[in-house]
Amino acid sequence: MSDAETSLDAAIAARLKRTPDGLVAAIVQEHGTGEVLMLAWMDEEALHRTLTTGKATYWSRSRREYWVKGATSGHTQRVRTVALDCDGDALLLTVEQTGAACHTGTHTCFTDELSVFTDELSVEGQ
Amino acid sequence: MSDAETSLDAAIAARLKRTPDGLVAAIVQEHGTGEVLMLAWMDEEALHRTLTTGKATYWSRSRREYWVKGATSGHTQRVRTVALDCDGDALLLTVEQTGAACHTGTHTCFTDELSVFTDELSVEGQ
Numbered sequence: 212m213s214d215a216e217t218s219l220d221a222a223i224a225a226r227l228k229r230t231p232d233g234l235v236a237a238i239v240q241e242h243g244t245g246e247v248l249m250l251a252w253m254d255e256e257a258l259h260r261t262l263t264t265g266k267a268t269y270w271s272r273s274r275r276e277y278w279v280k281g282a283t284s285g286h287t288q289r290v291r292t293v294a295l296d297c298d299g300d301a302l303l304l305t306v307e308q309t310g311a312a313c314h315t316g317t318h319t320c321f322t323d324e325l326s327v328f329t330d331e332l333s334v335e336g337q
Numbered sequence: 338m339s340d341a342e343t344s345l346d347a348a349i350a351a352r353l354k355r356t357p358d359g360l361v362a363a364i365v366q367e368h369g370t371g372e373v374l375m376l377a378w379m380d381e382e383a384l385h386r387t388l389t390t391g392k393a394t395y396w397s398r399s400r401r402e403y404w405v406k407g408a409t410s411g412h413t414q415r416v417r418t419v420a421l422d423c424d425g426d427a428l429l430l431t432v433e434q435t436g437a438a439c440h441t442g443t444h445t446c447f448t449d450e451l452s453v454f455t456d457e458l459s460v461e462g463q
Contacts, residue, residue: 231357236376238364245371250427265455294447297439301376303447313423321420321429329391
């Protein structure tokens, strides 16, 4: 991106700790239910756009472009809060989700449950 | 790590999509409250150890070593569920958290709230 496009507050930018490809992880949690819907990625510009428009905007690692969530599907995310974590490598967004958060059509992207060992029968899966 | 140390189920390993430094993001959510506590990182071995012991185990990008959450602080995480997301680059753990999840002493790492523009009068989705 050009310098002209990047306008995230410098004080916020200075607190970000990026992956080797320049991104921070953005956890998306549904307002009201508390359900974790998805994880996406942001660079400085995506965070800037999200904070200034209230519309969740991410960086697509596969397509290498910005995407406003729901721009094509209609499954938008209206952002209520954004919080940065203690070491600056993750963001937590709370959103009002319209429709399915996952591109597969499910409400959340986390539908593939793995088996966890536990020695207490009472805490097994369900 | 050596081959002998890596023993994650091959079918799970094949579904993981890693960052350039070989990691997947692990979102940690508190069982019961639904609060998102922290984000950490796992490689295959960290995931294997987590699934087989029920104790949340991560890869420290800064120290370049595995760490069992709470091993020194006592602030352990007993893992109840682990789910992989649709594209394999993120995990969602639900845990029973003992003490503070954050090394700063706060219950969650996401205490630094950023300002979000919101136009409450606008009609979303237009």
